[in-house]
Amino acid sequence: MKQPLAYVHPAAKIAPSVVIDPFVTIDQNVEIGEGTRIGSNVTIMEGARIGKNCTIFPGAVIGAVPQDLKYKGEDTTAIIGDNTTIREFVTVNRGTAAKGKTVVGNNCLIMAYCHVAHDCVVGDNVIMSNAVQLAGEVQVDNYAVIGGGALVHQFCHIGPHVMLQGGALVNKDIPPFVKAGREPIAYAGVNSIGLRRRNFTNEQISEIQEIYRYLYLSGMNFSDAIDRIEAELPATKERDEIILFVRNAKRGIIRGYV
Incomplete structure (x- = not known):
């Protein structure tokens, strides 16, 4: 269902059950799966692949070209898995020649104002609280929880089941199953509750x-x-x-x- 005030490129592949609110812009070379809802003022650019039963809240931008001077216009993608929620003003850039794609997995919650840069790979069941910023080629594994305002340096790897303190400055890899926090970033125990x-x-x-x-x-x-x-x-x-x-x-x- 598309509102008349939304723009959808005729070459975009949109499942019939997708709900598109007013003032949405969907470019060519975009695919959106069944049951997904696109909120008002969302911009979905070339190369976006959005799965089934997702909710994209107002103001998000999916598939913008990378903020990377090495990007030369190559054909790349930004992939959002099934059952994932993208909150207000999240930005997910598409990949570069380095990996060819940026990926956010299934059943994720990406809260308002988060940024997922080029060639990041975010696993399934990941929670990123408000204003988390992932630099290029960061990997976040399944079930990681990242506290609000955390900044993650390019190429860092956050392991599965990690609990990361809000406001953390991450410049090293964080191994599986742990809590991490303090300044500078340090091991803070095993994430036993999680x-x-x-x-x-x-x-x-x-x-x-x-x-x-x-x-x-x-x-x-x-x-x-x-x-x-x-x-x-x-x-x-x-x-x-x-x-x-x-x-x-x-x-x-x-x-x-x-």
């Missing part, structure tokens, strides 16, 4: 806490701690996920609180 809400057992949480005792409380450097974890703790999905994350952290992981 893990329990997602049906992690007490045994799993205890194992994760033990791993982070090796990493942050043993006095060893991260490389030695990872070797000890691998040698001394039983192999589990969570153990191996943490080991792989730390070993692959291109920016290094956040430090413990001193």
Whole structure:
């Protein structure tokens, strides 16, 4: 259902059940899935791919060209998954030649005034509170919760089930299952409350806490701690996920609180 005061390019692929409010602009090379609602004054630009049953609130801009001087007009996309809510004045830029796409996953809540820059990959069930700013090529994994006003440096990686303090300045990778905060950014414990809400057992949480005792409380450097974890703790999905994350952290992981 399209209001007569909205502009929809005739080449856009819009499912019949999509609701489009007045003063919306939808460009060519756009696809929008069934059951999605586009609020007034939303601008959806070339390369946007929006899934099913999403809600885009007034003033959001999806698919604008990257704020990156290296961008030369290449054909790229900005992808929003199913059942995701994009609140007022959120901006999601499309990708560059680096990755070709910017992705926000399924079942996410992206609150007002957030920015998702070029080539970011945001996983499923992520919550970004008001005014979170992701620089280019940031990765945010499933079930991460990012507090309002956090600023995330380009190329950083935020692991799954992380709880990040509002206003944080993130310039290192944040490993899975932890809380992070303070200034400068530091490890602040395991996100045990969030893990329990997602049906992690007490045994799993205890194992994760033990791993982070090796990493942050043993006095060893991260490389030695990872070797000890691998040698001394039983192999589990969570153990191996943490080991792989730390070993692959291109920016290094956040430090413990001193």
